[in-house]
Amino acid sequence: xxxxxxxxxxxxxxxxxxxxxxxxxxxxxxxxxxxxxxxxxxxxxxxxxxxxxxxxxxxxxxxxxxxxxxxxxxxxxxxxxxxxxxxxxxxxxxxxxxxxxxxxxxxxxxxxxxxxxxxxxxxxxxxxxxxxxxxxxxxxxxxxxxxxxxxxxxxxxxxxxxxxxxxxxxxxxxxxxxxxxxxxxxxxxxxxxxxxxxxxxxxxxxxxxxxxxxxxxxxxxxxxxxxxxxxxxxxxxxxx
Amino acid sequence: xxxxxxxxxxxxxxxxxxxxxxxxxxxxxxxxxxxxxxxxxxxxxxxxxxxxxxxxxxxxxxxxxxxxxxxxxxxxxxxxxxxxxxxxxxxxxxxxxxxxxxxxxxxxxxxxxxxxxxxxxxxxxxxxxxxxxxxxxxxxxxxxxxxxxxxxxxxxxxxxxxxxxxxxxxxxxxxxxxxxxxxxxxxxxxxxxxxxxxxxxxxxxxxxxxxxxxxxxxxxxxxxxxxxxxxxxxxxxxxxxxxxxxxxxxxxxxxxxxxxxxxxxxxxxxxxxxxxxxxxxxxxxxxxxxxxxxxxxxxxxxxxxxxxxxxxxxxxxxxxxxxxxxxxxxxxxxxxxxxxxxxxxxxxxxxxxxxxxxxxxxxxxxxxxxxxxxxxxxxxxxxxxxxxxxxxxxxxxxxxxxxxxxxxxxxxxxxxxxxxxxxxxxxxxxxxxxxxxxxx
Numbered sequence: 001x002x003x004x005x006x007x008x009x010x011x012x013x014x015x016x017x018x019x020x021x022x023x024x025x026x027x028x029x030x031x032x033x034x035x036x037x038x039x040x041x042x043x044x045x046x047x048x049x050x051x052x053x054x055x056x057x058x059x060x061x062x063x064x065x066x067x068x069x070x071x072x073x074x075x076x077x078x079x080x081x082x083x084x085x086x087x088x089x090x091x092x093x094x095x096x097x098x099x100x101x102x103x104x105x106x107x108x109x110x111x112x113x114x115x116x117x118x119x120x121x122x123x124x125x126x127x128x129x130x131x132x133x134x135x136x137x138x139x140x141x142x143x144x145x146x147x148x149x150x151x152x153x154x155x156x157x158x159x160x161x162x163x164x165x166x167x168x169x170x171x172x173x174x175x176x177x178x179x180x181x182x183x184x185x186x187x188x189x190x191x192x193x194x195x196x197x198x199x200x201x202x203x204x205x206x207x208x209x210x211x212x213x214x215x216x217x218x219x220x221x222x223x224x225x226x227x228x229x230x231x232x233x234x235x236x237x238x239x240x
Numbered sequence: 241x242x243x244x245x246x247x248x249x250x251x252x253x254x255x256x257x258x259x260x261x262x263x264x265x266x267x268x269x270x271x272x273x274x275x276x277x278x279x280x281x282x283x284x285x286x287x288x289x290x291x292x293x294x295x296x297x298x299x300x301x302x303x304x305x306x307x308x309x310x311x312x313x314x315x316x317x318x319x320x321x322x323x324x325x326x327x328x329x330x331x332x333x334x335x336x337x338x339x340x341x342x343x344x345x346x347x348x349x350x351x352x353x354x355x356x357x358x359x360x361x362x363x364x365x366x367x368x369x370x371x372x373x374x375x376x377x378x379x380x381x382x383x384x385x386x387x388x389x390x391x392x393x394x395x396x397x398x399x400x401x402x403x404x405x406x407x408x409x410x411x412x413x414x415x416x417x418x419x420x421x422x423x424x425x426x427x428x429x430x431x432x433x434x435x436x437x438x439x440x441x442x443x444x445x446x447x448x449x450x451x452x453x454x455x456x457x458x459x460x461x462x463x464x465x466x467x468x469x470x471x472x473x474x475x476x477x478x479x480x481x482x483x484x485x486x487x488x489x490x491x492x493x494x495x496x497x498x499x500x501x502x503x504x505x506x507x508x509x510x511x512x513x514x515x516x517x518x519x520x521x522x523x524x525x526x527x528x529x530x531x532x533x534x535x536x537x538x539x540x541x542x543x544x545x546x547x548x549x550x551x552x553x554x555x556x557x558x559x560x561x562x563x564x565x566x567x568x569x570x571x572x573x574x575x576x577x578x579x580x581x582x583x584x585x586x587x588x589x590x591x592x593x594x595x596x597x598x599x600x601x602x603x604x605x606x607x608x609x610x611x612x613x614x615x616x617x618x619x620x621x622x623x624x625x626x627x628x629x630x631x632x633x634x635x636x637x638x639x640x641x642x643x644x645x646x647x648x649x650x651x652x653x654x655x656x657x658x659x660x661x662x663x664x665x666x667x668x669x670x671x672x673x674x675x676x677x678x679x680x
Contacts, residue, residue: 002563036458062422062559064454065636094638 002059005157006067008094009054010086011076011146014046020076020146021052023168027154028056031164036061040087049085056159069094072156074149075103076131081111090115097122100221102153104131104145127156127221134211144208151212158223162213166206173198173205207231246287248299248467266331268467274305275469277435281428281531284465293455296423296462297362297388298323300430302332304386305470307357310348312339314367315400316452317390321362333360342367346374353383353445356476356483358434360385364452365392368406372413378445379414379517382481384437384474385445386430391552392452393633395605401634402452404552407580408608410447414517416524417581418532419551420450423460425578432531434471442524443480444517449580451553451603454636480520521582528579535584537576538591544573546597546646547623549588549613551577554601554637561601561642572646583612589620596666597649598625601642605632607662614664624649624666628658 007024011017018039025035038053053067073095080086081103088094092101092115101119103109105128111119119126131148135141138148147169154160210229216222264270275284280303291299297320301309309328311321328336334357339345345361352359363371368389378385391404410417416436418429426448433446450456476483528535540562541547548558555576565572575591577584592598598621600610610627617623626649629641641657648655655663660675 062556063639064458064553064556068636068638069640 002057003157003159004057004059005055005071005159006069007054007056007072007074007153007157008067008070008088009052009074009076010080010088010091011050011074012046012079012085013041013044013048013050015050015076016143016146017050017052017076019172020150021054023147023165023172024056024150024153024160025054026168026171027150027160027164028157029164030167031160033058033159034061036064038064038066040066047079047085049080049087051087056157058159067094069096070099071096072100072102072153074153075101076145076149078103078105078109081109090118092119092122092124095119095122095124098125100125100127100156102127102129102149102156104129104149106130106133125221127152127219129212129215131212134215135208138208138211139204141204144205147205147208148212148215151209152216152221154209155213155216155222155226158226162206162210162229165209165213166202169202169205169209173202243288243463246289248289248464265329269331272332272468272470274472277471277531280465280469280471281432281435284469286463286465288461288463290459291423291462292319292457292459293390293420293423293426293450294320294323294457296427296460297430298327299462299464299467300427301360302327302467303465303470304360304431304434305358305473306333306360306434307474308335308349308352309333309360310337310339310345310352311361312342312345312363312367314342314364316392316402316456317362317364317367317388320388320390320456324360324362342371343374346371346378349385349387350374350378350381350383351484353378353385354381354484355486356474356479358385358438358474360387362388362390364390365394365400365406366398369394369409372409375410375415375445375447376413379520380513382443382479382517382520383445384434384443384479386433386437387445387447388426388430389447389449390452390456391449391603397633399634400452402454402553403604403632403634404449404451404602405604405606405608405632407449408604408606410449411581411608411612414444414514414521415581416442416444416446416521416579418446418448418579419577420448420455421552421555421576422455423458423462426450426455427462427464428532429578431471432528434474435531436524436527438474438479439524439527440478440480442520442527444520444524449552454553454556525582528582532578534587535577535579535582536587537578538587539574540571541573541575541591541595544571544595545650546570546599547573547575547592547595548599548601548642548646549575549577549609550601551580551609552603554603554609557637557639558601558642560639561646564639564643565646568643568647570646570650577609580609580612583616585616588613588616592617592621592623595621595623597646598623598665599642599645599649600625600627601637601645602628602630603632603637605630610662610664617665622666625664626655626658627662627664628655630658 393399
């Protein structure tokens with residue numbers, strides 16, 4: 001049977017919901033899987049609702065369009081739930097039975113009793129995951145919240161690995177051509193400075209991702225056979 | 241997927257070709273070699289590329305030896321004709337311009353085709369309906385061309401999103417109509433369309449439809465022949481009617497149109513023309529079989545508990561529904577209808593003769609495909625036909641809705657998504673149908 005997850009991500013403008021979905025999608029493809037994404041948003045402004053739909057599988061995907069009945073929902077911001085900042089209300093609408101709701105919050109939230117009951121009826125697994133807190137602790141900024149969530153979901157689905165995720169971050173921020181030329185000595189100093197900054201950005205993002213991955217493993221959310229990952233010592237030394 | 245993937249559309253390539261002053265921008269196009277349609281469609285080696293539906297249409301035009309392309313922007317087709325404009329810059333298309341609006345575009349395509357050149361327009365939604373006056377007259381005048389329709393909402397409230405209701409208007413024009421599921425179909429159907437359209441015993445326009453954004457703006461793998469080969473040029477003198485002789489005026493613009501006469505001769509002429517148009521549609525079947533591999537594709541229909549019949553994006557959604565049903569232990573077959581005109585009547589009668597349940601999911605409100613299917617198999621199959629689920633106004637069809645219809649159809653449970661009036665054939669309770677019709 002195909003391993004297949006339809007994932008609906010909901011967050012607010014500025015959090016990198018679309019970027020996160022691109023990275024997860026690329027990471028799954030990098031690891032030999034299949035994936036498609038459909039972003040969905042209105043006017044592009046901070047704190048405005050954003051949704052993105054990601055399909056990941058180990059087999060070809062033919063389906064198109066928005067995801068109405070997801071296996072997994074990822075809530076990037078608690079205000080999606082508390083303020084209804086979402087195109088989909090309530091936030092778990094259409095969640096399949098035994099589905100997963102991964103929610104970025106420091107601890108369990110007080111959901112309305114009707115919502116809590118409905119989630120229980122469909123046997124939803126509620127995973128409260130402190131993504132922003134991890135991002136602040138590991139990278140010193142909240143901007144890597146999406147990376148923490150993608151690391152976490154990568155481990156939950158088991159359809160990618162840290163190497164695939166890391167490569168996806170590089171693809172996103174450096175562009176495939178840039179990585180190649182970055183290694184050559186002929187680059188002028190401006191590009192070198194830029195590269196150094198970007199390399200730092202990538203390292204931090206990857207560290208947050210790894211923390212998210214390990215959090216999922218430690219809490220027993222990860223797919224079977226998914227193990228903890230350690231910082232690759234050689235790579236860390238090379239980039240220093 | 242072990243084939244090598246190539247990129248023929250690197251972003252810098254066309255711009256660089258135009259910017260370099262000494263290089264002839266038409267150099268590559270001039271080197272293109274003509275091959276037979278048989279080699280092109282059946283033998284030529286192909287490499288795959290990950291491109292949008294609009295890019296797939298562009299690549300089909302590159303290899304189709306097109307003389308005249310006329311653009312008029314309307315979402316979601318604008319990008320396609322813009323890309324065809326790039327081909328004009330590169331010398332792959334001989335003439336290209338932007339029309340005033342769709343009435344003018346379709347009229348000019350009629351003129352181009354009548355004068356004997358290979359023509360390609362594209363439009364969508366409201367543009368299709370605006371141009372329909374001209375389009376509906378092409379078949380009677382026996383004008384070969386390929387027109388692309390990237391379907392979108394046309395009814396109120398208006399939207400730019402996919403909804404293929406406009407196909408139902410094209411079905412009765414007398415033209416050949418294909419419905420593409422994905423980017424690969426856009427590529428294949430467009431190229432085969434030119435060849436079929438210009439066959440002497442066909443001499444009709446071909447419409448290649450797809451469901452707007454889902455195909456035009458999304459990427460998929462497309463297996464394509466080398467860009468160094470192209471189809472033979474149109475040989476208009478081989479057509480069923482003489483071409484317009486523009487060098488010896490007065491040119492005859494129309495085939496003997498008896499528009500101002502009302503007598504039995506006029507009615508007779510009309511009957512003869514229309515009979516001949518639809519007979520030509522029938523005669524195109526053999527070429528669709530030859531160059532496209534059939535009017536439909538059927539998968540796992542033998543021994544299936546239910547069969548899904550779909551076209552366009554609904555076929556893509558149905559593939560996933562078949563997979564989910566298999567996981568639930570329900571054996572479901574899939575028939576994808578590629579050609580709507582001619583309609584695969586004989587094929588469906590044969591395939592569905594023992595079928596108990598048919599589900600027809602569609603991306604429009606009226607359910608034109610369900611009606612076509614019911615008409616085709618009437619008297620040849622006792623299957624219950626569920627005309628649904630349907631989505632419209634641009635909504636994506638949740639695969640789960642199709643699965644629900646299969647399950648409710650098999651268990652006899654009442655569907656919550658499909659109206660009783662859209663359930664046909666089998667042991668339908670006519671009282672329930674009339675009750676429904678009275679209550680709405």
